[in-house]
Amino acid sequence: MQDAGASLTACLPRLRRYARALLGDRARADDLVQDTVERGWDKLASWRGGDMRPWLFGIMHNLHVDQLRRPGLSTVPLDVAAPSAELSEALGAAAPPTDRLELRDMDAALARLPAEQRAVLLLVALEEMSYEEVALSLDIPVGTVMSRLSRGRERLRLLMLGRPVPAPLKVVK
Numbered sequence: 001m002q003d004a005g006a007s008l009t010a011c012l013p014r015l016r017r018y019a020r021a022l023l024g025d026r027a028r029a030d031d032l033v034q035d036t037v038e039r040g041w042d043k044l045a046s047w048r049g050g051d052m053r054p055w056l057f058g059i060m061h062n063l064h065v066d067q068l069r070r071p072g073l074s075t076v077p078l079d080v081a082a083p084s085a086e087l088s089e090a091l092g093a094a095a096p097p098t099d100r101l102e103l104r105d106m107d108a109a110l111a112r113l114p115a116e117q118r119a120v121l122l123l124v125a126l127e128e129m130s131y132e133e134v135a136l137s138l139d140i141p142v143g144t145v146m147s148r149l150s151r152g153r154e155r156l157r158l159l160m161l162g163r164p165v166p167a168p169l170k171v172v173k
């Protein structure tokens with residue numbers, strides 16, 4: 001049990017990073033991570049050993065999908081403190097303005113991707129998971145991972161270039 005706790009704790013930074021990239025909101029991302037850890041701890045008996053990361057990302061994915069399907073409650077953050085001047089200066093000095101603009105544009109483009117493509121793209125590119133780990137986490141075939149990744153990369157490239165993104169094909173019966 002202690003080894004499982006250590007494995008779960010070791011996954012926290014990656015879970016937080018993925019949740020923040022997926023949701024774009026720190027508070028909602030922290031809530032998703034907390035829910036993931038809670039569910040993972042409760043369901044620890046279903047973990048089959050090995051690398052815990054794909055299993056936890058699968059839990060996170062399922063919780064995120066459940067949240068998207070459920071009508072949301074409107075919330076207002078209680079602590080909306082502006083960053084201090086020292087912090088703003090430190091962040092400003094850390095990266096040139098063009099880098100900050102590119103990151104902002106990338107974040108906006110990622111937010112415009114369909115959720116399925118964004119999830120796969122973030123797991124492969126940001127979390128450096130293998131296609132098999134992503135397939136296991138999202139409970140989809142490896143071929144689906146590869147096609148979503150390909151379409152997501154192409155769509156992201158077009159968005160970053162400011163080009164129009166073709167509309168998805170529609171099934172006509």
